[in-house]
Amino acid sequence: MKNIMKIALVMLSVVCFTSANAGELSVTGSAKASYVITSSDSSTAAVEAGKGLGVSNEFTLGANGELDNGWTWKYFIDIDNATVQDDGGLSLSTPYGALAVNVSDGGLELSKAAAISASGDRGSDSAFAEGMAEEFSIGDMTNIQYHTPADLLPYGIMFKAAHAPSTASGSNRSTNTAGGAGYNPFTATTDTGVVTQTANMGRSMSSYQVKAEPITGLAVGASYSDYDMKDALVATSPEAGSWYAKYETGPLEVAYGRSYVSYATRKTATLYDSMLGQKMGIGYTINDDLSVSYTEEKSETSHMLATTADVEMKVTQMAAAYTMGGMTVSLSSQSYDNVNYTSGVNAKSHILGVAMAF
Numbered sequence: 001m002k003n004i005m006k007i008a009l010v011m012l013s014v015v016c017f018t019s020a021n022a023g024e025l026s027v028t029g030s031a032k033a034s035y036v037i038t039s040s041d042s043s044t045a046a047v048e049a050g051k052g053l054g055v056s057n058e059f060t061l062g063a064n065g066e067l068d069n070g071w072t073w074k075y076f077i078d079i080d081n082a083t084v085q086d087d088g089g090l091s092l093s094t095p096y097g098a099l100a101v102n103v104s105d106g107g108l109e110l111s112k113a114a115a116i117s118a119s120g121d122r123g124s125d126s127a128f129a130e131g132m133a134e135e136f137s138i139g140d141m142t143n144i145q146y147h148t149p150a151d152l153l154p155y156g157i158m159f160k161a162a163h164a165p166s167t168a169s170g171s172n173r174s175t176n177t178a179g180g181a182g183y184n185p186f187t188a189t190t191d192t193g194v195v196t197q198t199a200n201m202g203r204s205m206s207s208y209q210v211k212a213e214p215i216t217g218l219a220v221g222a223s224y225s226d227y228d229m230k231d232a233l234v235a236t237s238p239e240a241g242s243w244y245a246k247y248e249t250g251p252l253e254v255a256y257g258r259s260y261v262s263y264a265t266r267k268t269a270t271l272y273d274s275m276l277g278q279k280m281g282i283g284y285t286i287n288d289d290l291s292v293s294y295t296e297e298k299s300e301t302s303h304m305l306a307t308t309a310d311v312e313m314k315v316t317q318m319a320a321a322y323t324m325g326g327m328t329v330s331l332s333s334q335s336y337d338n339v340n341y342t343s344g345v346n347a348k349s350h351i352l353g354v355a356m357a358f
Contacts, residue, residue: 023073029059032355036127040347052127056080059358078105087139098147103173107139108160108209110223111242114257116281118293119330119353123317126332127349131340132299132313133275135240135259136225138162138207142173156213164205167227202227202238202264219246229264238264242277251285274302292320301341311341326357 036052057080064074071094078087091100100106111134115122124132141164148159207225214220226239244257259277281295300312319332330353339345 023063023065023075026062026064027059028062028358029057030355030357031055031057032353034127034351034353036349036351038128038347038349042344042346095149097149097152098145100145100147101143102139102145103142105139106143106145106162107137108145108162108207108223109135109137109139109225109240109242110209110221110244111135111240111257111259111261111277112279113221113242113244114246114255114279114281115295115297116253116255116283116293117295117317117319117332118283118291118321119319119332119351120321120328120355121332121351121353122297123295123315123332123334123336124297126317126334127351128334128336128339128347130313130315130336130347132297132315133261133277135223135242135261135277136205136207136227136238138164138205138225141167141205143205143207156211158211160209162207164207167202167205202229204228217248219248220244227264238262244279253283253285254281256280276300276302289323290320292318294318299341309343311338311343313338313341328355328357329353330355 033055034053038049038052040048058078060076060078062074062076064072066072071092073090073092075090076088087103087105089100089102089105091098112122112125115124117123124130124134143162143164145160145162148157150158153159205225205227207223209221209223211219211221220243222241222243224239224241227237229237240259240261242257242259244255246253246255257279259275259279261275261277263274276299278298279295281293283291283293285291295317297315298312301310314335314337316335317332319330321328321330323329330351332351332353334349334351336347336349339347
């Protein structure tokens with residue numbers, strides 16, 4: 001992280017001696033209406049919900065410009081279902097790479113990259129809170145990043161590194177805002193337990209990503225992240241990593257990925273301390289307007305004590321989407337097995353969506 005900060009200081013010092021031309025403003029985004037049906041096949045702990053109907057929006061206000069020396073800058077702010085800042089960032093692109101400061105944006109994790117979905121929503125990120133564990137995301141925090149220049153390395157290799165000096169929630173953070181205090185995820189009255197993915201699992205967080213395209217149609221990538229956490233009773237510190245491979249040929253696209261998540265656990269914890277994830281998907285473009293997909297996602301718990309049984313959660317999705325200009329109509333069907341890593345608790349959901357892009 002010291003090298004990232006040095007690069008940032010050099011690039012910012014150069015900017016101080018240049019001037020920026022007036023930038024351009026833009027507004028992009030989408031609005032989506034959906035109809036959801038959720039049901040359950042469980043004999044116990046049945047999951048039943050009423051039919052859901054709703055509308056959401058997501059739009060981005062953007063600005064960009066160019067410095068006298070040819071470097072370019074970009075600013076954006078996302079506004080989702082509200083009139084306040086959700087995510088945002090300011091970046092500077094140079095021949096030496098790109099530097100970005102992000103507020104609640106810029107996640108580098110790749111544990112979801114192999115989940116192909118024609119509808120745009122993964123099965124584990126759709127209408128039902130099944131609780132599947134994913135790789136940690138530095139995009140939940142305020143962070144600084146460095147990206148290598150495009151075409152610098154062979155085989156399309158791109159490297160990105162990010163650091164969050166404070167892991168407190170990054171939403172709506174502005175200039176001159178103090179960072180959050182160091183965070184201990186355990187209570188002072190117990191020496192057992194486990195924590196799940198949160199926005200502040202340690203004092204600071206670092207994240208890395210590398211992607212490449214070694215041959216035509218093949219894309220591969222890997223990511224890794226860890227927290228700086230100081231606690232004398234910690235058995236394992238939080239860290240996570242993943243890799244994926246995706247291949248496209250003609251109308252066919254296939255992908256496979258693996259992930260590993262290790263949580264912060266106390267030395268006598270009896271709950272799960274890590275997760276092993278697997279995602280595989282296949283998509284097919286029938287014509288310019290119609291596409292279909294099938295994705296299977298698995299996540300298995302790993303407990304500290306052998307007497308505690310491990311549980312594998314499974315989510316499958318079949319989806320189809322039809323596009324007409326700026327409108328996309330999608331239909332997806334999801335199946336959830338062992339919801340929240342509880343054996344025998346199963347559910348299903350069906351989603352009809354209509355999205356308008358602008």
